Amino acid sequence: MTRVRQGGGRPRESRIDAAVLAAARELLAEVGYAGVTMDATAARAGTSKAAIYRRFRSKAELMFAAAVHRGEVTPPPDTGSLRGDLLALARTIRDAMSSPAAREVAPQVLTEIRRSPAVSDRLREVFVTSERSEIETVLDRAVGRGELMRRPDIATVHRILGGALFFGVFVVDEDVGERELHQLVAVLSAGVVAEVSPHLRAHSPDI
Amino acid sequence: MTRVRQGGGRPRESRIDAAVLAAARELLAEVGYAGVTMDATAARAGTSKAAIYRRFRSKAELMFAAAVHRGEVTPPPDTGSLRGDLLALARTIRDAMSSPAAREVAPQVLTEIRRSPAVSDRLREVFVTSERSEIETVLDRAVGRGELMRRPDIATVHRILGGALFFGVFVVDEDVGERELHQLVAVLSAGVVAEVSPHLRAHSPDI
Structure with a gap:
């Protein structure tokens, strides 16, 4: 061997x-x-x-890999800030979702996830794991820079970043341009900083 | 008449x-x-x-109305804080998405959005407009309370809240329980407060 x-x-x-x-x-x-x-x-x-x-264990897995990503995503180059890194990541995700292939595949894969728990488990294991590991790298860089006091919950950041883009592109089906990406990343990065930084939370109004 | x-x-x-x-x-x-x-x-x-x-102009519109909401959503009762209101809203959305009817309808409606721009336009006009108006009410309450200095971008908050829940429930297909709702709302509420409040941004590290 x-x-x-x-x-x-x-x-x-x-x-x-x-x-x-x-x-x-x-x-x-x-x-x-x-x-x-x-x-x-x-x-x-x-x-x-x-x-x-x-x-690829199923057609859904093959189609996802062909149209979106292969489950081996590479974190964006270090831009020097959490906000910059999240913006680079948001652009990559938005571009990947906006391709004709991804638009064709997304609703169909959702149908297969609904139909088969085995397909759903496998897609989560391959693709979600890889996406969350990419986000982990970006968050760890921010901890290393001192921008974050600790790493925020990775799944929450993944749901917000991936979810807001998926929702905009496929569900609301609206233009997700640079302005929308900046607005998303502004709220997300400010939110994770405030969430894991007691220093900032102390200054926050009564929420 | x-x-x-x-x-x-x-x-x-x-x-x-x-x-x-x-x-x-x-x-x-x-x-x-x-x-x-x-x-x-x-x-x-x-x-x-x-x-x-x-x-209902299409089967997709009827199915969405029957399974998710009728396009006349009522904002949650005033809980006294932005975070409380967003949490109440997140629970309502998560519950609506988690019903067997919504799970059956969501992938199919996505397919119809992809197939027909007219269906997509109409669903956005009826359902998205109503959801964003609900979010507007919640954000305006926070401005009225002095929690926010101005209203953040409604579409961004809608994409984050609706998107993170849609993504968790239908795409990642994972448990979105109370813990996950609290984490989502913590990041979202801290994010919008920091984003529209120069006072808080002044204290923020270099992001």
Whole structure:
């Protein structure tokens, strides 16, 4: 096994990964979510259905990975401030959600989450875990800079950042431009600073 | 026309409204979103399809009204603080989203928003307008109490509150209990206070 990996297993693996995701994206654009099959994706990617299922346990997982992110998100470069980092993150999330592929996939994946607890568990395990780890990095940087006295609840920040953008883009279906991103991040960053900083809370009115 | 209204038009109207919504809720529970038709809803409610379409322009609108809210939401009673009011609002929204009917309807309505700009426009006009007006009332109370120096951006507060709850309940599909509601409202209320209060911002670290 070690020998196979040393012999170039990882590049080959990542080539298959990339081919599968590219094939899924092409099919999504050509035939829409309902029309995509694992068979057609395997054929287009020049691999086997088994190879796809080793990577993605369901069509929903494959479609999410192809349209939104692969579950290995990279934190934004350090901008020097919590507010700057959250703004960079908000832009990345908004852009990812606004792509035609993500708009096609989001309502369908929500339907599959509703239908299958196993799919829901797996998507949470892969994608939500990765998103929250990215947020953790950004919050830890702010603690390191002394902007935050301690790390606020990661899930709350994830729900606010991801949720406000998901809601704006897919539910309210309105323009989420730079102005809206700045307003969101202004409230969120001020809120986490005040929430974890007794110094600031002491100055807060009676709320 | 005036005479008809004076002669009891409004009670009759609201009886039809209630019958249509009750019929839609029953059918939703019995046959699921895909199985509900305007014809079956009219028959069950003892009214005509035309009467339903005078109230709800699409099946998506009827289903949303039956499962979530009617587009005439009532602000929570004044709890005496912004944080208390936002918490009451968050509980109401979380409860409305967590019902079996809302869980059935949400992914489907998202699909219809994606399919039809006309449906999306109408849902925004009816439901989002009403939700934002409720938030406006809560924020104006806080301004009146002196908790906020001015009203923060309503759409931002709506996106954060509605979005974080929608995301937690339908997307991440995790338990959104009292602890999570308190954490959300702590960050949101501290955030809007800091955002619209130069006095507090002056004390804020360099963000």
